[in-house]
Amino acid sequence: MAKTYIFAAGDTLSRIAKAQLGDAKLAASLADFNGLPDANQIMVGQAIQLPSARDLKPSTAPLPRAAAWPVAPSGFQGVRDCFGDILQFIGADGNIDPRWEASRIVRQVLPFAIPLAWDTSKSASGIRCHKLLAPLFEEVFRQIVARGLQSAVKTYGGGYQFRAKRSGVKPSTHSWGIAIDLNPNTNAMGTAGDMDPRLVELFEGLGFVWGGRWAGRGKDPMHFQYCTGY
Numbered sequence: 360m361a362k363t364y365i366f367a368a369g370d371t372l373s374r375i376a377k378a379q380l381g382d383a384k385l386a387a388s389l390a391d392f393n394g395l396p397d398a399n400q401i402m403v404g405q406a407i408q409l410p411s412a413r414d415l416k417p418s419t420a421p422l423p424r425a426a427a428w429p430v431a432p433s434g435f436q437g438v439r440d441c442f443g444d445i446l447q448f449i450g451a452d453g454n455i456d457p458r459w460e461a462s463r464i465v466r467q468v469l470p471f472a473i474p475l476a477w478d479t480s481k482s483a484s485g486i487r488c489h490k491l492l493a494p495l496f497e498e499v500f501r502q503i504v505a506r507g508l509q510s511a512v513k514t515y516g517g518g519y520q521f522r523a524k525r526s527g528v529k530p531s532t533h534s535w536g537i538a539i540d541l542n543p544n545t546n547a548m549g550t551a552g553d554m555d556p557r558l559v560e561l562f563e564g565l566g567f568v569w570g571g572r573w574a575g576r577g578k579d580p581m582h583f584q585y586c587t588g589y
């Protein structure tokens with residue numbers, strides 16, 4: 360989703376934000392993007408991720424059904440404030456406490472079944488997502504049907520998913536149930552993919568960030584997430 364920058368002697372996040380993103384004030388967002396609790400505790404030689412300045416800006420999408428779901432948060436701290444502090448649920452072994460899923464994740468029924476990307480003989484009739492976003496995902500799929508885009512949704516690649524976390528690696532947005540992968544078979548990471556632009560427009564109109572806009576190897580055209588700056 361971003362290019363890698365190796366912290367050098369004399370670097371500060373402000374200096375990097377100014378030099379690489381054109382705005383020193385993005386230093387705090389940059390720290391947050393990297394899941395760094397303290398911007399001053401970066402070691403020389405440590406790798407940080409540099410997203411584009413656009414990725415660090417908050418979402419400006421309107422809320423079509425005010426108060427039905429939260430405004431898309433920005434950054435690691437913003438996501439934790441809005442959807443829960445997942446760090447409290449990750450054990451020393453990197454695994455997630457089952458209470459995380461029990462307290463946050465629900466199943467939202469889909470208006471049409473989507474073949475599973477990893478086994479197209481089976482279909483998903485619902486997606487697992489954060490409970491606060493169940494009405495938003497309902498709206499996404501309502502609009503997909505209303506706009507006649509059902510055939511553009513070919514396979515389902517996953518919603519909520521927690522993968523064991525290696526230390527120093529921030530959890531994926533799928534860990535909060537605030538992301539969805541569609542058509543992964545033709546939208547592999549690092550490729551341009553073939554996501555229907557009408558689907559991208561629909562998701563972005565509802566405040567999602569599309570991974571297809573990220574640069575380089577982090578480009579992730581199958582991926583839509585409901586937060587910026589992360």
Ligand SMILES: [Zn+2]
Nearest residue numbers: 538539540582
């Ligand atoms: Zn994804």
